[in-house]
Amino acid sequence: MTWHLLDEDLRAYATRTLAAPGLWSTEAHLAACGECRERLAAAATIDFKSAIDGGWARLDVALDAPRPGPVERLMITVGVPDHTARLLAATPALRLSWLVAIAVTAALTATVAVFTDPVVFLAVAPLLPLVAVAMSFAPGIDxxxxxAVVAPIRSFRLLLLRCLAVLSATTALSAVASLFIVEYGLRATGWFLPSLALTVLSVLLSPRLGAGPAAVVVGVGWAALVAATVGDLLVFTVAGQVGVGIVGGIAAVALSRQRGTYDRYHVPNLMRRAS
Amino acid sequence: MTAVQATGLALRYGRTTALEDVTFTLRTGVTGLLGPNGAGKTTLLRIVATALPADGGTLRVFGHDPSTPPGRLAVRRLLGYLPQDPGFHPSFTAFEFVDYVAILKELTHRATRHTEVARVLSAVGLDDRRRSRIRTLSGGMKQRLALAAALVGDPDLVILDEPTVGLDPEQRLRFRELIADLGERKTVLLSTHQTEDVMSLCQEVVVLDRGRVRFEGTPTELAGLAAGRVWTSAAREAGALASWRTGTGLHRHVGDPPSGAALVEPSIEDGYLTLVGAAAEASAIAGGAR
Structure with a gap:
């Protein structure tokens, strides 16, 4: 034989990753060349050993990996991928202390609403996810x-994931709290659409204003709207809810269109404190 | 190979000029970014790490332009960054935190990710603390944990903002070992105001002062700036740029030596002092003249 197989072809052949037609010519050559057969035997031994070692190492890591916490385990159980569950577990507003604060606020507001007017609860409940979402992205809190800013993960995906998780948590807590005012019928759910719309609006404004200021602007706007219509509770009528839904829908479309802006540098004025 | 090429970088905060005409080149190895507090080191690192946009100039990281979205994403995929005040989710364990950063770095496959997390925790010597809650770790351990997070994914460019602050001498030595190993294969940009770190680790050094590059060269060249300007004598010299009593009882001086002075070999600290001290004096004189 005047020529021999390349090392990489031998390795590929040994690991069964060599495809035709290279596979056919390699086999034909091996049938005729004793030297390459010996090299194949050596390569196969090394590759087999490295495959076994790699397998043990992976098994070792799998056995050694600490068990996720209860919240993550719950998310994984309901079908959330493990990496998404971990991203969500790092959301500041999903920490127990924040959730307790939100739950207490919702419960207190609902209690006040029972003794005064349901509008108290309907006006305050939409602000809870607003605050929680702002908490999830404010530089001083996360x-x-x-x-996270300099990581290659798509910021918009991370933002939506966290918003969804925070909205789910606050919605569940507000839903429980709204049982306090169940006698007001359907109107007791009047906080739900505004909470979605306000959250989307604040996320929409956050690239320009920053997460905290955007939440403040939207929250103040909401308070002004409720105060201006408190006489007839227009926002919590069917027409008012449709209006809120339309505003939320428009904001969601605008949000989707500006998704690219979330992968830019982070809001500069928030990081210009240190030199 | 050129890893980072910065040309004329500038950044202003309102009326304050944070960086002006900053030009330097980084190659494989460890480059120290040295400068006094407020010199603009952290701002510069944040620009290279794609956390802040520059107002002017050009930046290329492995040929990618971070001012464009695809270029920025490409840079972020090659980057490991240890910020000045690395934050942690205190309820996470060491493993969970690094795993979280690995997910941010797009390592979603569980087995691959966990193998990588185990590798970096082992590299920084936190193998036995992987299950420990972060709030139970010492300051040095947290700093090593932050380094582990920066090393996830074996990045080609590693940016470390004052990684040895708050470490005791032994921890600092361990850190140097780690960073020196890293510098054999990767490009490391290390901000510090510890001249010993620069001398013991860095092949190149960039001195930044009041937002401008005052020096770019080797540590030996930096020390060489004070050649013929360092001497010892029995008493303090009032006219020197700096003058202090050493452990031997002799006074060491940096500045313009008197004739017949006993000149000694300058250190990198002397070079740095000559550079930054002279600039400070010139600035004070200019300020006085106005």
Missing amino acids: PTYEI
Whole structure:
């Protein structure tokens, strides 16, 4: 034989990753060349050993990996991928202390509403996800903010994931709290659409204003709207809810269109404190 | 190979000029970014790490332009970043935190990710603390954990903002070992105001002062700036740029030596002092003249 197989072809043949027609010519050559057969035997031994070692290492890591916490386990059980569950577990507003604060606020507001007017609860409940979402992205509150900003993960995806998780949590808590005012019938659910619309609006404004200021602007706007219509509770009528839904829908479309802006540098004025 | 090429970078905060005409090149190895507090080191690192946009100039990281979205994404995929004040989710364990950062770096496949997390935790010597809650770790351990997070995914460019602050001497030595190993294969940009870190680790050094690059060269060249300007004597010299009593009882001086002075070999600290001290004096004189 005046020529021999390349090392990479031998390795590929040994690991059964060599495709035709290279596979056919390699086999034909091996049938005729004793030297390459010996090299194949050596390559196969090395590859087999590295495959076994790699397998043990992976098994070792799998057995050694700490068990996720209860919240993550719950999410994984209901079908959330493990990496998404971990991203959500790092959402500041989903930490127990925040959830307790939100639950207490919702319960207190509902209690006040029972003794005064349901509008108190209907007006305050939509602000809870607004605050929680702002908490999830404010640089001073998310301890890993700077690391997350320079990570290649799509910021918009992370933002939507966290918003969804925060909205789910606050909606569940507000829904429980709204049982306090169940005697007001359907009107007791009047907080739900505004909470979605306000959250989407604040996320929409956050690239320009920053997460905190956007939540403040939207929250103040909401308070002004409720105060202006408190006489007839227009916002919580069917017409008012349709209006809120339309505003939320338009904001959602605009949000989808500006998704690229979330992958830019983070809002500069929030990070210009240190030199 | 050129890893980072910065040309004329500038950044202003309102009326304050944070960086002006900053030009430097990074290659494989460890480059130290040295400068006094407020020199603009963190701002510069944030620009290279794609956390802040520059107002002017050009930046290329492995040929990618971070001012465009695809270029920025490409840079972020090659980057490991340890910020000045790395934050942690205190309820996470060490493993969970690094795993979280690995997910942010797009490592979604569970087995691959966990193998990588185990690798970096082992590299920083936190193997036995992987199950520990972060709030139970010491300051040095947290700093090593932050480094582990920066090393996830074996990035080609590693940016470390004052990684040795708050470490005791032994921890600092361990850190140096780690960073020196890394510098054999990767490009490391290390901000510090510890001149010993620069001397013991860096092949190149960039000195930044009041937003401008005052020096770019090797640590030996930096020390060489003070050649013929460092001397010892029995008493303090009032006219020197700096003058202090050493452990031997002799006074060491940096500045313009008197004739017949006993000149000694300058250190990198002397070079740095000559550079930054002279600039500070010039600025004070210019300020006085106005």
